[in-house]
């Protein structure tokens with residue numbers, strides 16, 4: 001009998017699992033559910049907001065194009081927002097324009113990732129609620145960047161560092177670019193932090209440590225006033241937050257989530273508490289051991305394999321992640337900072353491995369399925 005695998009999320013994790021399952025000859029139907037109709041190379045968003053760098057068409061491709069290579073009866077794409085998962089009835093509620101749909105599953109993969117904190121202005125580092133909103137946000141931010149004389153980037157994690165670097169590479173001599181870091185070191189104290197800091201300073205980025213944003217108010221003249229937790233206030237033409245990512249995990253009851261709202265999984269990436277119910281989770285919604293697309297790739301491959309094992313009545317195996325942790329931050333279009341395990345990568349190596357293209361040449365592999 002045909003087994004239905006419902007995959008929530010059409011990004012690095014979800015689309016990878018869809019390809020991996022559809023390539024098999026087994027009797028599986030894949031239902032891919034996503035708010036956005038497109039796969040989006042979010043890693044290049046920080047460069048794409050600099051006018052004249054990356055055309056929107058290179059950043060995303062329709063999910064329908066990705067799956068059209070498989071027999072039509074083997075898959076369905078639903079563009080809609082996931083509501084609640086009901087493990088007892090093995091159904092998931094999905095809001096599609098004008099109605100709600102209850103979709104039954106035999107196996108469920110949660111790959112809904114994480115979103116930017118909704119209290120700030122809409123920013124396109126991750127998918128917004130639809131493809132159209134993401135594209136329009138990219139365009140808005142591009143226009144705002146062009147017009148601004150001063151730009152404050154909040155958050156000195158990888159996204160904040162890369163964003164400040166891209167802005168300063170293009171505008172470091174003509175606009176004031178400031179990076180606010182909530183703690184006393186970039187990248188939360190990772191050993192890559194000091195090299196990232198000096199690469200940014202070479203591009204004229206002003207770095208303010210111990211500067212955690214408490215609130216942002218838009219002023220009548222269009223500028224933004226930021227109040228910091230240390231009592232300071234700052235005014236800027238453009239405020240670009242990269243802080244406060246939130247997991248898209250509201251479809252599950254809190255019992256299956258960590259304190260911060262991430263889905264808790266076992267070593268085979270089954271949701272803890274739902275091990276016998278065919279519910280799996282991967283990617284940024286899990287963030288185990290941390291968020292990252294390379295980690296998500298391994299999880300997607302492992303979970304696809306485990307679903308096939310489960311459907312054959314076999315035990316799932318532990319998902320194997322990368323042997324060494326790799327952290328690479330591009331800093332503009334000529335340098336970067338990174339490490340492979342504990343070994344520091346020279347700036348030129350980070351540029352070659354990441355900064356040159358921000359990985360966008362890998363997007364076709366997610367569309368034609370060669371990634372899986």
Ligand SMILES: Cc1cc2nc3c(=O)[nH]c(=O)nc-3n(C[C@H](O)[C@H](O)[C@H](O)COP(=O)(O)OP(=O)(O)OC[C@H]3O[C@@H](n4cnc5c(N)ncnc54)[C@H](O)[C@@H]3O)c2cc1C
Pocket residue numbers: 008009010011012013014033034035036042043044045046080081082083111112113114115125126127158159162248282283284285291292293294295296328354
């Ligand atoms: C600027 C930047 C640079 C990065 N650089 C690196 C790097 O160098 N190396 C690295 O390993 N990682 C990097 N990452 C992280 C990497 O992009 C993420 O790990 C990756 O996006 C995780 O993919 P995902 O599939 O888990 O979820 P996401 O990409 O967050 O996608 C979630 C999907 O779920 C859908 N969705 C969400 N909620 C719902 C809902 N309620 N209903 C229906 N659909 C929903 C969304 O539309 C989307 O399709 C970077 C990220 C950014 C932003």
